[in-house]
Amino acid sequence: MDALELFICASPELQALLRDAARVAPTDATVVITGESGTGKSLLAHWLHDHSRRAAGPFVVIDCGALPETLLEAELFGFERGAFTGASAAKVGRLEAAQRGTLVLDEVAALSPSAQAKLLRVIEERRVMRLGGTRPTKLDVRLIAVTNLDLAGAVARQAFRADLFHRLNVVTLEAPPLRARPGDIAPLARHFLTQIAARHQLPLLTLAPETARILERYDFPGNVRELRHAMERAALTTGGKVIHPEHLPPRLTSAATLMRHPTRKPTLAELETAYVREILQQVGWRKAEAARILGISRKNLYEKLRAYGIPYRPSDPPDGNASDSGPSA
Ligand SMILES: Nc1ncnc2c1ncn2[C@@H]1O[C@H](COP(=O)(O)OP(=O)(O)OP(=O)(O)O)[C@@H](O)[C@H]1O
Ligand SMILES: [Mg+2]
Structure with a gap:
């Protein structure tokens, strides 16, 4: 250090x-x-x-x-x-x-x-x-x-x-613990992104607003170290300059994680957004396959993507390992 x-x-x-x-x-x-x-x-x-x-x-x-x-x-x-x-x-x-x-x-x-x-x-x-x-x-x-x-x-x-x-x-x-001071989460995440960009000579990376929201309501059992690892993984999996939710480790974004939060219970819309994203990620963003698993029509799936602001494909072209589980905390 x-x-x-x-x-x-x-x-x-x-x-x-x-x-x-x-x-x-x-x-x-x-x-x-x-x-x-x-x-x-x-x-x-x-x-x-x-x-x-x-x-x-x-x-x-x-x-x-x-x-x-x-x-x-x-x-x-x-x-x-x-x-x-x-x-x-x-x-x-x-x-x-x-x-x-x-x-x-x-x-x-x-x-x-x-x-x-x-x-x-x-x-x-x-x-x-x-x-x-x-x-x-x-x-x-x-x-x-x-x-x-x-x-x-x-x-x-x-x-x-x-x-x-x-x-x-x-x-x-x-x-x-980090979960008891959510005000530190986004500033710490930005700090780690700045450090990582400098260390790997990457362009400066920013957090999408939705990513910051997801981080702020995650309970971080591994505290600041887990956040740092998540940012390192995100920085290396994003192909662009913005960290979107799909660049986060799946355990941060899953519907199950949202439901587990001790105090902040998710709304139905938040749960649905998280679950749709999770399934899309799992099937490599193949809409027909995702719709089949979710038990809805493709048309209905597209409506949900529009309604919840979920992109039709990963926000940045993955560099080939965006769907693995990455380094764990
Ligand atoms: N407030 C902070 N500002 C910047 N970096 C931080 C901050 N808090 C923790 N970190 C970073 O998070 C990581 C974990 O912190 P640290 O090693 O100090 O935790 P710890 O409580 O000593 O953990 P352990 O109990 O496992 O020894 C380190 O990389 C540290 O630099
Ligand atoms: Mg220590």
Whole structure:
């Protein structure tokens, strides 16, 4: 991830979050960032670092969920030569590597009880000791803990130490799911299209109004990451400069998806539009075949296309893979 990557925040919900983040960024307060997968927690952690007094220092991320317990402790605390079999040379841990900078503990709930106990000691004493070491090093590191689990719940279940939780949880920033802040959807989609166009040297791509409407009422279980993947797929499948609904992954546009939305129930016309589009896409826009599946006459199908503003053929000539399911989120 590049430093100072653009942080899109158009919705009042995200603006409130960023205001809170701006208040704590310049302090050395330990921050816990929570939120569903793909909501922008990692980006927010980076933003905090970039807007802190430590911005010129190192930004170090350790993914606590990705490393087995023994490796994780060696990674975090480092070790001296001979600390254990195979430790043929000393190694600086990530805590030390983050001196005068920020250390992000990603998926912090995955820390083992033993790593939790050691980390607590490091935070309390502000000193770190390498495995097998004898002299502690003074530590000047800002900690950010990231989790998509409910950490307080993990404490209640005794899966996470309460004392460590309270040490870490000085400030909590909660990244809201994308479906709870629809005002960010179109601006984020445009931001990703701009990025993609620049990266692939494509002409600037825009969203058709109907595409924006469909995106705004989709519930995005994969949050911002799912939106980014959908835009990448759309950019590569459209032959033109406009993203039309048929360039979106089918799961975003299907009638079933519309019906599943927790709060915004579709009208009959919206359902019918989505279903007609879905069937047309499935049969490669062969009208006779679509009419047969829909149980209506071809004349009736054409009337519906006119009434609902559905094009008679895909809006842009597909480049040969417009009907596959594309990269999934
Ligand atoms: N507000 C935003 N502005 C611009 N890009 C964003 C924003 N929020 C998220 N993104 C982008 O969406 C993708 C997912 O975000 P990120 O990796 O930060 O999510 P996460 O919450 O850390 O996910 P996970 O729980 O899976 O680690 C990234 O490519 C990120 O750059
Ligand atoms: Mg992340």
